[in-house]
Amino acid sequence: MNVFDIFTAxxxxxxxxxxxxxxxxxxxxxxxxxxxxxxxxxxxxxxxxAAMVLAKEAGLKPRDLAxxxxxxxxxxxxxxxxxxxxxxxxNLTLDPAVWRxxxxxxxxxxAAYGRGEGGHAVNxxxxxxxxxxxxxxxxxxxxxxxxxxxxxxxFSGFAVTREYYINDxxxxxxxxxxxxxxxxxxALGENIGAIPEGLYPGDYLVPVGKxxxxxxxxxxxxxxxAEWLVPVRTKAIAMMMDMIxxxxxALNVRHDVFFSERSLIEGGDKVGATIQALRADGKVxxxxxxxxxxxxxxxxxxxxxxxxxxxxxxxxxxxxxxKSDGSYTYFASDIAYHKSKFDRGFRDMIDVWGADHxxxxxxxxxxxxxxxxxxxxxxxxxxxxxxxxxxxxxxxxSKRSGEFVTLREVVDEVGRDAxxxxxxxxxxxxxxDFDLAKVIEKSRENPVFYVQYGHARGHSIxxxxxxxxxxxxxxxxxxxxxxxxxxxxxxxxxxxxxxxRKLALYPRLVEASAQAHEPxxxxxxxxxxxxxxxxxxxxxxxxxxxxxxxxxxxxLTVARLALVQGVVxxxxxxxxxxxxxxxxxxx
Numbered sequence: 001m002n003v004f005d006i007f008t009a010x011x012x013x014x015x016x017x018x019x020x021x022x023x024x025x026x027x028x029x030x031x032x033x034x035x036x037x038x039x040x041x042x043x044x045x046x047x048x049x050a051a052m053v054l055a056k057e058a059g060l061k062p063r064d065l066a067x068x069x070x071x072x073x074x075x076x077x078x079x080x081x082x083x084x085x086x087x088x089x090x091n092l093t094l095d096p097a098v099w100r101x102x103x104x105x106x107x108x109x110x111a112a113y114g115r116g117e118g119g120h121a122v123n124x125x126x127x128x129x130x131x132x133x134x135x136x137x138x139x140x141x142x143x144x145x146x147x148x149x150x151x152x153x154x155f156s157g158f159a160v161t162r163e164y165y166i167n168d169x170x171x172x173x174x175x176x177x178x179x180x181x182x183x184x185x186x187a188l189g190e191n192i193g194a195i196p197e198g199l200y201p202g203d204y205l206v207p208v209g210k211x212x213x214x215x216x217x218x219x220x221x222x223x224x225x226a227e228w229l230v231p232v233r234t235k236a237i238a239m240m241m242d243m244i245x246x247x248x249x250a251l252n253v254r255h256d257v258f259f260s261e262r263s264l265i266e267g268g269d270k271v272g273a274t275i276q277a278l279r280a281d282g283k284v285x286x287x288x289x290x291x292x293x294x295x296x297x298x299x300x301x302x303x304x305x306x307x308x309x310x311x312x313x314x315x316x317x318x319x320x321x322x323k324s325d326g327s328y329t330y331f332a333s334d335i336a337y338h339k340s341k342f343d344r345g346f347r348d349m350i351d352v353w354g355a356d357h358x359x360x361x362x363x364x365x366x367x368x369x370x371x372x373x374x375x376x377x378x379x380x381x382x383x384x385x386x387x388x389x390x391x392x393x394x395x396x397x398s399k400r401s402g403e404f405v406t407l408r409e410v411v412d413e414v415g416r417d418a419x420x421x422x423x424x425x426x427x428x429x430x431x432x433d434f435d436l437a438k439v440i441e442k443s444r445e446n447p448v449f450y451v452q453y454g455h456a457r458g459h460s461i462x463x464x465x466x467x468x469x470x471x472x473x474x475x476x477x478x479x480x481x482x483x484x485x486x487x488x489x490x491x492x493x494x495x496x497x498x499x500x501r502k503l504a505l506y507p508r509l510v511e512a513s514a515q516a517h518e519p520x521x522x523x524x525x526x527x528x529x530x531x532x533x534x535x536x537x538x539x540x541x542x543x544x545x546x547x548x549x550x551x552x553x554x555x556l557t558v559a560r561l562a563l564v565q566g567v568v569x570x571x572x573x574x575x576x577x578x579x580x581x582x583x584x585x586x587x
Contacts, residue, residue: 050065121345122158140411185221187212316362354382383429421580447527
């Protein structure tokens with residue numbers, strides 16, 4: 001039950017009724033008519049833009065049309081009042097029964113409350129870190145964001161594929177192989193001294209060296225690099241990916257597909273085939289590029305090269321597809337990779353990238369348009385940097401990595417739930433300050449604690465109500481069925497109605513968050529919901545008649561327990577979307 005969809009339909013029906021009665025010459029285009037929460041709570045329960053967006057087509061001033069629509073809407077028994085505000089907005093005050101019905105629906109639906117149906121296939125690619133070491137705290141934010149977005153889309157009815165692109169072809173993995181070979185020599189007893197500049201210094205490569213020594217013994221020593229590079233690289237990448245999977249599992253992040261960049265080149269040159277297909281369509285040509293403004297002369301090479309006509313698809317300049325040595329650019333591989341997504345049936349693609357890739361968005365969106373003939377769409381979500389601190393003091397280094405703080409170290413220190421929630425408690429494209437001390441505080445200032453405590457408090461109320469209503473079933477579905485017959489008409493206090501309105505907002509919140517690809521909205525909503533719930537509980541301390549458990553009034557207690565059931569249902573659902581546990585007890 002989405003109250004906003006229901007009343008959008010009511011508003012559109014009111015406009016149709018005006019046309020049928022002759023007050024309007026015809027039924028105008030109604031797709032732009034929406035119903036939303038009012039900007040200020042004192043302006044009613046809902047607001048609609050109907051008169052504003054329909055006035056021109058109807059040939060009326062917005063306020064004059066608003067008067068007609070409002071009069072028609074007030075004929076509905078569930079609308080107590082329809083008031084006109086400003087240039088023509090209509091604010092609606094609803095009968096409280098609407099909010100009680102929404103609560104009843106939340107209780108009946110349980111974990112399915114707010115779930116969507118019938119979405120199309122969506123590919124969400126996230127993390128895709130180079131397989132050259134353990135995940136760091138920057139990867140952590142992208143991993144959590146991508147995973148929560150995939151959860152949100154799946155809950156909204158989309159067929160989601162979670163994908164990781166393994167960057168296993170290029171200079172970085174060759175450096176990884178050389179670094180691993182150094183550890184191999186170390187494992188065989190050689191004193192390798194300080195790690196040379198340009199190689200990976202972290203201790204995480206020590207197990208790789210030992211594994212190579214166990215597998216090959218001395219066989220690789222003395223051989224030229226051309227002979228040992230491939231087997232060492234293959235082993236190192238495999239072990240790094242195992243480490244990455246373990247790090248992600250610590251965050252409860254899992255992927256459906258791990259796609260190898262090297263597979264685009266080996267076993268059939270898919271990159272070359274993609275370029276040839278684009279060339280046949282006139283989208284690739286041989287030409288020269290002008291020197292970029294501000295580029296140093298020594299970094300610029302004026303030569304004829306293979307170029308993608310990116311400017312035909314909204315980019316600023318055409319883009320090279322081959323380097324001067326004839327090898328493919330990263331961009332060429334990325335085009336072929338996204339072509340493979342299209343070939344696998346994805347018309348809706350979402351990529352989650354780090355902050356340093358912002359300049360790459362236009363060319364990649366242009367490429368997706370080109371390889372799909374405009375049939376596919378790419379949305380790139382940029383995840384900004386994380387500044388890690390402990391009690392306000394910046395944390396910069398890790399002994400394990402030698403360069404950065406690892407994802408696993410952060411999860412081990414503060415717990416998965418704190419990491420996931422706080423990584424989502426800010427919009428993805430805004431920088432994030434993550435304080436390791438703050439996220440384990442047991443206070444309102446720690447959002448994850450405050451929301452989880454709201455869920456635990458609800459279950460505490462269920463347990464404490466036993467002397468009045470009897471033992472409630474521990475199973476959520478059974479408890480909901482037990483409370484479904486509650487006399488919700490007893491819930492008439494403004495604070496109770498406000499909490500019910502907040503619960504009724506959840507289906508719309510989920511739908512809007514999925515459409516915008518913004519899971520942080522769910523985190524914000526949960527904090528607001530928990531705040532209202534905690535406030536109502538506190539109100540009972542000052543006004544005993546508003547307590548959830550009334551010793552001599554079983555009917556009212558059951559009704560309030562039904563309200564609590566609605567709260568814990570929605571908190572548990574929202575936390576599940578974020579990948580965070582909903583505990584029934586907190587100590």
